[in-house]
Each structure stands twice: as structure tokens, then as C-alpha cells.
Amino acid sequence: MGRVIEELIARANRLGSDPRNTNYAGGNTSAKGSELDPVTGQPVELLWVKGSGGDLGTLTEAGLAVLRLDRLRALVDVYPGVEREDEMVAAFDYCLHGRGGAAPSIDTAMHGLVDAAHVDHLHPDSGIALATAADGQKLTEQCFGDRVVWVPWRRPGFQLGLDIAAIKAENPRAIGCILGGHGITAWGDTSDEAEAHSLEIIRTAERFLAEHGRPEPFGPVVHEPLPEAERRARAAVLAPVLRGLASTDRRQIGHFTDSDVVLDFLSRKEHPRLAALGTSCPDHFLRTKVRPLVVDLPPTAPLDAVIERVRELHAEYREEYRAYYERHSTVDSPPMRGADPAIVLVPGVGMFSFGADAQTARVAGEFYVNAINVMRGAEAVSSYAPIDESEKFRIEYWSLEEAKLQRRPKPKPLATRVALVTGGGSGIGKAIARRLVAEGACVVVADLQDASELAGELGGPDKAVSVVADVTDEEQIAAAVRAAALAFGGLDLVVNNAGLSISKPLLETSVRDWELQHDVMARGSFLVSREAARLMIAQGIGGDIVYIASKNGVFAGPNNIAYGAAKADQAHQVRLLAAELGEHGIRVNGVNPDGVVQGSGIFAGGWGAQRAAVYGVPEEELGAFYAKRTLLKREVLPEHVANAVFALTGGELSHTTGLHVPVDAGVAAAFLR
Known part of the structure; x- marks a missing residue:
């Protein structure tokens, strides 16, 4: 049956992409x-269907659930009725073939019970527009005739599978159906036919909406979007404030979108009314929440007024969400998962979306764009009429949805943390960026050179982004922090790692040598910390600042006046800032490495040759020389420094600030006193 699986996956990937x-x-x-x-040894009929939580566009064979059709169809005889249909999901496990593959989804019954060799269930914007129109049934008949059948809203489950199976049997000319408030289902005798039928429904609906829709379904423009530069500057200020509010119950990652679709929606008269109705398709509101938070001020309102209003609206949103939960919850409902918004709409600026990681936050925003498209289509030919609030609650707090959430893997220690690493493109900074991403953080790699290739290696824009920044330049540092706010919603962890060194005796050290090293390390760390602290204070959820100082900030070595003094400056900044920023929940700590020779940009750039000459050893033996003088006789590598950064920020040292951690394999002269 390899060909059947190959065709199924290829079809899924084409449709899902x-x-x-x-x-x-x-x-x-x-x-x-x-x-x-x-x-x-006998033939057995099987069903291969995308499993729970998978994505059609990236589906592989491992993402398929495999079930015996005879056992799945036999469940019809023991079905206890719609009031107990959730029990049928557990019964799917008894229908699995062999190991069964992925966990079966709630839609498994639909695919197994419909009498067709190939079935597609999709959520196209055009199909949902008809499905959420006030007169969706009439419009479906007008659009498709008897080729596509209307199915009134029913929560996904076993009964919906029975309903669609009956509709197909009763309508032999039909190629599929529109599911009220939900999406479409299509079928075919071959994989190609099912795909063609799916695309026919989607494209026919698109043409119908285009040909019959009225212009400007969202009403006239009442507020033009701000110019791009002003818009994104305002977004960078708002993002950490909104992220802090959206993290009231649990810390979130943010994502900003100012696409034309979003800006046009927010510029129109009807957007407040439509946004208040909420989304309809279950996949939409499970990720966007029942409705967004909408800022009710014009784009030109003073920024301070917008921030004040956002705080008021957030408090109101939480009260309304709790009331929504209390209106519909029962003794069997899961506990309220959090009352903060997942989507915040700011006219003239754009959309901020939030989630447990960057991908979830980004996808939540994409789903709301889908919702905007759906509302536009429904309003163009009718009026947008999503499913009732009570039905939304039944799905949002569905025991099966709760079980799916409980199956998610435990978050990594730095999940929901956003980090900025200066000098992150090579050496110690690169190792730190790698470790932080591996532990779950989103990382902004700041470097003098473009580090976009490294950001790609670290996982791309859902994991890491790069910015070119000179730490001695105030505006470039401010731009790097703004980039963090726009990419991930804010900033939680800053690593002051950028550095360089020139090894010379006192009498040969020029003013330029002195100024360059102090500009990069002392002044640069100050600028980065100041800008990061400004954002963290506005964000209101604390944070970490870590200085990669040096044992040379404590140890007095020869021919090292400028570097050692700059590192001592950094070391005392740690203490000063720990004392000042503690009231904001911002911890400031340092790491004091010994000379890191392997993989170091500083050593490769001439420092290694200079220090080797000072100590009278060949440059290629400098690392071994440093190791021999330590108590542990071990060479310090970039990864060891990265380990210390994680130890300070990973959660176990939550009450530690103002500390310097030696990573020098034991240099007695550099012991802290």
C-alpha cells in the first residue's frame, strides 16, 4: 500500500502548503x-488519516494514524448518542492497526464513516465565509447547486461523521459539503479526484464571493494607517507593554503583524463591531481566543494615552473573559486557562499576537488574518454570523482539547524567554546563542557582521533573528532592542558579550587603544544595559542581564592595562546595576572566564599572538599553557562560558543577583574576595 500513502501525503502537502x-x-x-x-495473512481494510496536532503542509507518514475500518465502522453499533460522543475518541485506540501511528484526531470518524476512498476536510477562507454567513445555506445552494450540500453547525465529533456519511449517501451527485460555522469536506474515488473536488469547492466559493460581493464590506476608511516608519516605531514601544500585560497569567512570546490585510481592516468603520463578534472556525478561536482586545483610540492619539488606555482595556478584557468562563462553565469544565488576550488590535499600527512560543504567537496572528478574510467574504454577500458564544466555550474548554494540551511536551527551561546576545556571531557569543536556543529561548544575535546564516542554523525566525549592531553606537543599540520587540514582543535576557583586546605594556598603550577597548566593553555594555532595562521596566515582568567579564577584571596580569581596566569597569557595572534594578525584578550577574582560545574571535584577531609573546610560548600552545596554570588543569572553551550563562538564567538561581561566576578552571589569583 506504499502508493496509497505516497499519494495521500503528496495530496496533503499540496493542499496544506x-x-x-x-x-x-x-x-x-x-x-x-x-x-x-x-x-x-488475510487482507484487511485500513484507513490512513492525518493524526491529531499534525500539519497538512508538512505531513509525513509518521503523522498518519492507521486504523482498521471494520472496527471503526463497528463503533456505530455501540455509539451511545451525541451527549456521550466524546467517549468515542478513546474507542479509536481499539481500532488501531499495529502500532497505529499518530494519535487519532476528533475528525477520524468523519473520514472513516464517509463512504469514499479519499476524504479531505479543510478550512479555506472562502468556504468558511459561506459557512459563517447569516444565510449560508441559501448562499451554498446558489453557489454550488446540488453539487455541494449544506451541513448545519455541529461540533466536530462522531455525530458529525455520521451526519456527513448520511448526506453523502443521500446526495449521490454531491462532491462535498459546507460545514456551517466550520469549513468544508470533499471526497473522491481517487486521490486526484478528492483533491480536484476540494479545489473546485474552494475556487468556486472564491469566484462567487468576488462576483457577488459588495465593495468595501468593512465600510469606509475612518483612519488611515500611520506611515511605515512611524507605525513600526510605535509598535516597538507598545510591544513590550502589551507582552507584559498578556503575560499576567503566564509569560508569552509576542509577534507583530502590519500586513495590508490587517491595516485595511483596522482602518475601516466596521472593524470594532466585527472584532467583537469573535472568530468562528474552531481552529481559529482555539488560537485567537473568543475575541481580540481592540484599542479604541485613533492612530494619532498620543502614545502615553494609548498605553494608559491599553492598561484599562486589558483589565476590562480579563473581567469579561472571566465572566464568559463563569457563564458557560460546568462542574466538569477544566480550570480557566488564563484571561489574557491572544490578539491585540491597534488601529493604524497593526496586530500583536501572543503564544507559548514564537511559532504559536505567529500562527495565532495568521489565524486572525484568516478570520479577517472570512469576515470580509461573509459581509460581502451577507452578514457575518459566527457560532454562538456557548458553542465556542464548549470547544475551547472541551475535555478532548484539554487532553490534547496535556499531551504537549514539558516546556524547556528558557521557553518564553527572549534573549539578546551582543557579539553573538562568533566565539563565545555564538556558543551562548546556541545554548540559549537549545534551552528554549528566542534569540536576537547582534554582531558587527551579518549573522543571518547563524540565525538560520539556529532555527530561523521562530527561534532566532540577527541584527547588525555596533555596541558603541546608541542608535544601533536602540534599533537592536526595537528589533527584539518587533520579532518576539520584548526582551527578558541580555548577554553583554561583545569585546576585543589589545595586549600592550603601559608605555606602548595609546589613547586610541584605551578608548577603543573602553568604548566597546565599558561604554558598550552600559548602552546595551540601559536600553534593555528601559524596555524591561516598561514590560514589567523582570529580566536578566549577564556580563561576560573576565578573570582579568580581578587578576592583574602583565601588559594588559586597557583590557583589564575595561573588564574591571564591566565587573563593577554588574554590582551597580544589580543594586539599582532589583526593585524591577531585573537580576544582573557576570561570568569571569579565563582566556578562551579555541573558537575565539579575539584570540584569532591578534590577541592570541600578543598574549603568547607575553608568556613566551608558541601561539598554538597558548590554550594548553593557560590550562596548566589552573587548579583543574583544563582549558576553557566557549561552551563552558555558555553553560555558566544558562546556570545563571535557567531558573534555579532565581534569588541570585550581583554575582560573578568564575569560569577559569581555577585561577587562584582571580578568586573573588
Whole structure:
């Protein structure tokens, strides 16, 4: 049956890679066929269907659930009715073939019970626009005739599978259906036919909306978007404030979107009314929450007034969300998961979305763009009429959805933390960036050179971004911090790592040598810390600042006046800032490495040759020389410094600030006193 699986995955990937067809991780595809049972040696009918939590666009064979059709269809005879249909999901496990592959999703019944070899269930914007129109059934008949059948809203589950199976049996000419408030389902005798039918429904709906829709369904423009530079500058200031508020119950990562779709929606008269109605498709509101927080001030309002209003609106949002929960919860409902918004809309500026990681935050924003497209289509031909609030609650706090959330892997120690690493493109900084990403952080790699290749290696824009920044330049540092705010919503962890060194005796050290090293390390660390602290204080959820100082800030070595003095300056900045920023929950600590020779940009840039000459050893033996003079007789590598940064910020030392951690394998002369 290899060909059946290959065709299914290829179809899923094609459909899922086009956002017009379905949203990220939304929908599912399936195929039926037979295979020899390894126990009996007899043919057995099987269903291959995308498993729970997978994404069609990136689906692989490992993401398929594999079930025996005879057992799945036999569940019809023991189905206890719609009031107990959730029990059927557990029964799917008894229908698995062999190991069964991925966990079966709630839509498995739909795919197994519909009498077609290939079935697609998708969430296209055009289909949902018809599905959420006030007169969706009439519009579906007008658009498709008897080729596509209307199915009234029903929560996904076993009963919906039975309903669609019956509709297909009763409508032999139909190629699929519009699911009220939800999406589409299509079928075919071959994989190609099912895909063609899916695309026919989607493209026909698109043409219908274009041909029959009225212009400007969101009403006239009442506020033009701000110019791009002003818009993004304002967004960078608002992002950490909004992230701090959205993290009231649990820390979140943020994402900013100012696409034309978003800006046009927010410029129109009807956006407050439509946003208040909330999203409709279950995949949408599970990620965007029942409705967004909408700022009700014009784009030209003073920024201070916007921030004050945002705080008021956030408090109101939390009260309203709690009331929503209390209106609909029962004794069996899971506890309220948090009352903060997932989507914040700011007219003239754009959309801020939040989630447990950068991908979740980004995808939440993408889902709201889907919702905007749906509202536009529905309003163009009718009026937007999403499913009732009570139905949204039933899905948001569905026990099956709660079980899916509980199956997620435990977050890594630095999950939801945003880090900025200066000098992050090579050497110690590169090792630190790698370790922070590995522990779950989102990282902004700041360096004099473009580090976009490294950011790509670290996982791309959902994990790391790069900025070119000279730490001696105030505006470039401010721009780097703004980049962190726009990329991930704010900043939690700063590593002052950028540095250089020139080894000369006192009488040969020029003023330029002195100024260069103090500009990069002493002044640069000050500028970075100041700008980061400004953001962290506005954000209001604390943070960490770590200085990569040096044992030379304590140890008096020869021919090292400028470097050693600059490092001593950094070392005392740690103490000064720890004392000043503690009231804001910002911890400031340092790491004092010994000479890191391997992988070091400083040593490769001439410092190694200079220090080797001072100590009278060949440059290639400098690392071994440093190791021999330590108590542990071990060479210090970039990874060891990265380990110390993680130890200081990973959560176990939550009550430690003003500390310097030696990473020197034991240099007695550099012991802290």
C-alpha cells in the first residue's frame, strides 16, 4: 500500500502548503485501502488519516494514524448518542492497526464513516465565509447547486461523521459539503479526484464571493494607517507593554503583524463591531481566543494615552473573559486557562499576537488574518454570523482539547524567554546563542557582521533573528532592542558579550587603544544595559542581564592595562546595576572566564599572538599553557562560558543577583574576595 500513502501525503502537502486552502495545522486528509494482516495473512481494510496536532503542509507518514475500518465502522453499533460522543475518541485506540501511528484526531470518524476512498476536510477562507454567513445555506445552494450540500453547525465529533456519511449517501451527485460555522469536506474515488473536488469547492466559493460581493464590506476608511516608519516605531514601544500585560497569567512570546490585510481592516468603520463578534472556525478561536482586545483610540492619539488606555482595556478584557468562563462553565469544565488576550488590535499600527512560543504567537496572528478574510467574504454577500458564544466555550474548554494540551511536551527551561546576545556571531557569543536556543529561548544575535546564516542554523525566525549592531553606537543599540520587540514582543535576557583586546605594556598603550577597548566593553555594555532595562521596566515582568567579564577584571596580569581596566569597569557595572534594578525584578550577574582560545574571535584577531609573546610560548600552545596554570588543569572553551550563562538564567538561581561566576578552571589569583 506504499502508493496509497505516497499519494495521500503528496495530496496533503499540496493542499496544506497553500494558505487559501487551509490554515496551519488545520484540517485533515485520508485514504482507504487494504493491506495484508501480518497475523492472519488475510487482507484487511485500513484507513490512513492525518493524526491529531499534525500539519497538512508538512505531513509525513509518521503523522498518519492507521486504523482498521471494520472496527471503526463497528463503533456505530455501540455509539451511545451525541451527549456521550466524546467517549468515542478513546474507542479509536481499539481500532488501531499495529502500532497505529499518530494519535487519532476528533475528525477520524468523519473520514472513516464517509463512504469514499479519499476524504479531505479543510478550512479555506472562502468556504468558511459561506459557512459563517447569516444565510449560508441559501448562499451554498446558489453557489454550488446540488453539487455541494449544506451541513448545519455541529461540533466536530462522531455525530458529525455520521451526519456527513448520511448526506453523502443521500446526495449521490454531491462532491462535498459546507460545514456551517466550520469549513468544508470533499471526497473522491481517487486521490486526484478528492483533491480536484476540494479545489473546485474552494475556487468556486472564491469566484462567487468576488462576483457577488459588495465593495468595501468593512465600510469606509475612518483612519488611515500611520506611515511605515512611524507605525513600526510605535509598535516597538507598545510591544513590550502589551507582552507584559498578556503575560499576567503566564509569560508569552509576542509577534507583530502590519500586513495590508490587517491595516485595511483596522482602518475601516466596521472593524470594532466585527472584532467583537469573535472568530468562528474552531481552529481559529482555539488560537485567537473568543475575541481580540481592540484599542479604541485613533492612530494619532498620543502614545502615553494609548498605553494608559491599553492598561484599562486589558483589565476590562480579563473581567469579561472571566465572566464568559463563569457563564458557560460546568462542574466538569477544566480550570480557566488564563484571561489574557491572544490578539491585540491597534488601529493604524497593526496586530500583536501572543503564544507559548514564537511559532504559536505567529500562527495565532495568521489565524486572525484568516478570520479577517472570512469576515470580509461573509459581509460581502451577507452578514457575518459566527457560532454562538456557548458553542465556542464548549470547544475551547472541551475535555478532548484539554487532553490534547496535556499531551504537549514539558516546556524547556528558557521557553518564553527572549534573549539578546551582543557579539553573538562568533566565539563565545555564538556558543551562548546556541545554548540559549537549545534551552528554549528566542534569540536576537547582534554582531558587527551579518549573522543571518547563524540565525538560520539556529532555527530561523521562530527561534532566532540577527541584527547588525555596533555596541558603541546608541542608535544601533536602540534599533537592536526595537528589533527584539518587533520579532518576539520584548526582551527578558541580555548577554553583554561583545569585546576585543589589545595586549600592550603601559608605555606602548595609546589613547586610541584605551578608548577603543573602553568604548566597546565599558561604554558598550552600559548602552546595551540601559536600553534593555528601559524596555524591561516598561514590560514589567523582570529580566536578566549577564556580563561576560573576565578573570582579568580581578587578576592583574602583565601588559594588559586597557583590557583589564575595561573588564574591571564591566565587573563593577554588574554590582551597580544589580543594586539599582532589583526593585524591577531585573537580576544582573557576570561570568569571569579565563582566556578562551579555541573558537575565539579575539584570540584569532591578534590577541592570541600578543598574549603568547607575553608568556613566551608558541601561539598554538597558548590554550594548553593557560590550562596548566589552573587548579583543574583544563582549558576553557566557549561552551563552558555558555553553560555558566544558562546556570545563571535557567531558573534555579532565581534569588541570585550581583554575582560573578568564575569560569577559569581555577585561577587562584582571580578568586573573588
